[in-house]
Amino acid sequence: MKLVRFTHEDSTRIGKVVGDGVIDLSAITGPGASMKAMLDRWEDLRPALEAAREIAIPLVNVTLEAPIVDPRKFLAIGMNYEKHAQEAEAAGIKRPTSQLWFNKQVQCINGPYAPIDLPMISDKLDYEAELAVVIGKRCRRVAREDARSMIAGYMVCNDVSVRDWQQRSPTFTLGKSFDTHGPIGPWITTDDEVADPHALEMWLTVNGNEKQRTSTGDMIYDIYDQIAYLSEAMTLEPGDILATGTPSGVGIVTGDFMKVGDVVRVEVQGLGHIENEIVAEQA
Template sequence: MKLVRFTQDGRTRIGKVVGEQVVDLSPLPGVSDSMRQLLTDLPNLRAALEAAHSPCFALTEVILEAPINDSQKFLGIGMNYRKHAEEARLAGIPIPESQLWFNKQVSCINGPYAPVLKPHVTEKMDYEVELGVVIGQRCRHVQASDAAAVIAGYLIVNDVSARDWLHKSPTFTLGKSFDTHGPIGPWLTTADEVDNPLNLEMKLFVNGELRQHSLTGDMIYDIYAQIAYLSTVMTLEPGDILATGTPSGIGAPTGRFLKHGDVMRLEIDGLGHIENPVIAESFGR
């Protein structure tokens, strides 16, 4: 299934995408307006969700929102693609010897087609196409061999980064967490519809120019190793988002940072696309 949050006639609810239509799932018993809660209850609700076929709306008649807006954690891994790690090394950034994780505050979550604000306090705002993994069940101490069982599904993440702010503190949190700097979507594709998440083609365009192009198979630590590593430290919960790393081609090495009026389009095989315009943020907003 392709699970969405959508707004129609001023009301936001949960649905599923079938072809060019959105089936409204909100009338079903047990379906609230929380995607996190839906994922918690998904094993019991799945049959009813899959069988639902009405009411429905054309995709052109609704606004697609961030598929999950109430995640408890939004975590990202740094320098997890081989070619990207090499370009970082050439820029003077050492390659980490283990998985390098950081927080994106959940307040940065943004819709798949919503504007990304460029704060006046950064001149080095950058883009990063990433495969997003969404956790489907509460888990701790997960072995890599068992990690697929705790994944609810996948979506596209743009890990927008203020590069100058990444160096203002010992952690990446501030530079990764400006409001609107976490576009996700366009929907949550459940894991059963993704044959091999380790062999997906991913692309990012800025104003129609291809900037990033890779396969998820170029990861240094695959998604299962990531879940095993994180769950050694913390309990993962339904709805938690893991941004699993970006390939080479970011703007930082060449100084090609984002500016007002730019449009970012991100595509991952089987997961659709998201597209976000860059808008200069008003001072003090």
Template sequence: MKIARFRVQGGPVRLGRVDGDHVVDISDVPGVGTSLRALLPGLPALRDAVQAADAGRHLLADVVLEAPVDDPQKFLGIGMNYKEHAEEARAAGIPVPENQMWFNKQVSCIVGPRADVHKPRVSDQLDHEVELGVVIGTRCRHVPVEEARSVIAGYVVVNDLSVRDWLQKRSPTFTLGKSFDTHGPVGPWLTTDDEVADPHALRMRLSVNGETRQDGGTDDMIYDVYEQIAYLTQVMTLMPGDVLATGTPSGIGAPTGRFLQVGDVVRAEIEGLGAIENRVVAEP
């Protein structure tokens, strides 16, 4: 099942079940409401009712899609978690960690799958990173690797936009360079875990103005999704709606200096999950 947050003609945000090229409004199904984060713990029990809903059908082309989860308690990313990406980072003089290296993306950076993203006033080094986003469905702590899949609600496409000079030079941690406003486009909807046979067997691509910049697969992860959840939950409680950005394949702009410019259109897509497309605009 695919669940989206959407608006119709400037109206309020609603939840919808994506059905082909339509979205079916499910917000009036008892127990659903308009917050995906609030819905996630009860979604298994409401699944049949959500699947049966057929009122308020809209063409996807006629609605505005919002970030599936716009208000997670945590938006976390892992650095250099793809083998080829780690090698290109090493070649660019970026240190490669020996263990899982996690950072915060502040939740204020989240925008929708078609929203504009800002080229910062203070930097010319805006970079792209297509990533598989994992959305947690169950409050959890100390999760064994072999049980980690049971706490996953589903998956989204993330572009983990990064401001390289603030990421590697202007701050001793990654948080500032990863958290500029609008630098967390997410979407286009939540694809529930049962629709993904293996999250480690998905092709992911990113293009800029139609030119492919990144083309890889989630099978190149150094630490797989389940190892990531097990590692994090040794430290903290993950909550329903928390988003984990699980790393990016090679092809980022930093090694070549090909950074994003005003007017660029960046499309990030993952097999089976859909695509997000965002235009770069000057920061107001």
């Protein structure tokens, strides 16, 4: 399934995309539009969600929202593709000797087609194409071989970064957490629809010019290693988002940062795309 949060006629609901339309699932999920709350009840609700065959609302008539706006955690791993690790080193960022995780504070979450703010206090606005994983089960100390069974699905993500603010703190958190700097979507593609999450082409363009391209198979630490590692330290919960790393080609290397009016698009094979315009932050 392709699970979405969508707005239609001034009401935001949970649905699933089928072809060129959205089937409203709110009669099953209940009132409100919390994807996290639905994932908390995933095993019980799934048969009814899969069976739903109501008349679809055309996609062109709805606004697709961020699939999840209320996760407990939005975590991202740094320098998880070899060529990106090399370019980061060249920019003066020390290569980590283990998995390097940081928080993106959840208020940064943004819709798949919503504008991204260029902050008033920085012109170092950078892009990072990423595959995002959505956790589906509450879990702790997960063995690598069991990690996939903890995944609800996958999204496209842009780990937007304010580089000067990122470099001020060893945790990266401030530069990764500005409002609007976590666009995700356009939907959650459930795990059963993805044959191998490590065999997906991923690319990013700015104004139609390709800046990044990779296969998710080029991760240094794959998704299952990531889940096993994180769950040694903390309990992962339904709806938690893990951004799994970006490839080489980021703007900090070339000095080619995003500007007002730029349109940045991230696409992952089989998962759809997100596309966001850069706008000036309003006071």
